[in-house]
Amino acid sequence: MIGRTAVIADLHLGLENVIGMDVRVQIDDVLERIEMLSDHVDRIVIAGDLKHEFGRNLPYEWEDVKRLLRFLLREGLDVVIVRGNHDNFLGAIVSKFGLEIFDQYKIEGWTIVHGHKNCECNKRIVMGHEHPSIKVRIDGIYSFHCFLRVKGEIFVLPAFSPLVSGSDVTSCRFISPILSNVSCDEVEVYAVDDEVMYLGTLKDLRDVISIWR
Secondary structure, rough: OOOOEEEOOOOOHHHHHHHOOOOOHHHHHHHHHHHHHOOOOOOOEOOOOOOOOOOOOOHHHHHHHHHHHHHHOOOEEEEEEEEOOOOOHHHHHHHHHHOOOOOEEEOOOOOEOOOOOOOOOOOOOEEOOOEEEEEEEEOEEEEEEEEEOOOOOOOEEEOOOOOOOOOOOOOOOOOOHHHHHHHHHHHHEEEEEEOOOEEEHHHHHHHHHHHHO
């Protein structure tokens, strides 16, 4: 959170339509978690990939995005939407609520972007796009969504979607151009389970995991 503003990213609403699920599970989970935040914030910024399908607006996307926006506005929250690489055609939905889509949003000295494009600023950035997670293999595979703190001044958010398992960051390879020159010892990892747990730097984790293997 930045003051009274919550920032979330990568909801990928409508994903069920794409992967052939007959039952929608994301929207209820998303609304439940946002409701837990709503008493503590005045504004919510969605940092990209509110919807999932690239090429068109699918039925679940229309319905779930509208349901989310109705809920947020009914709660009296200011809603800011930042464009992600999956958000083609999203404008057709959000315009019905009088909302626009921004390429970036600045608040209290921070710049919020999705992360699929470079940013003219190189510090005090909040972004998504990476879907960061940690996958540990010890008698099975354990996966944890995580936040990343890069060089102390770039924060990478986990996917808010309950269906997006995440990309294992222990490889220290990133898809965002913003993180193209980052080294493992510059990335701190905070795993999200029932609470947020500091796990050290990516270099620390890679060293530990190599011993387990």
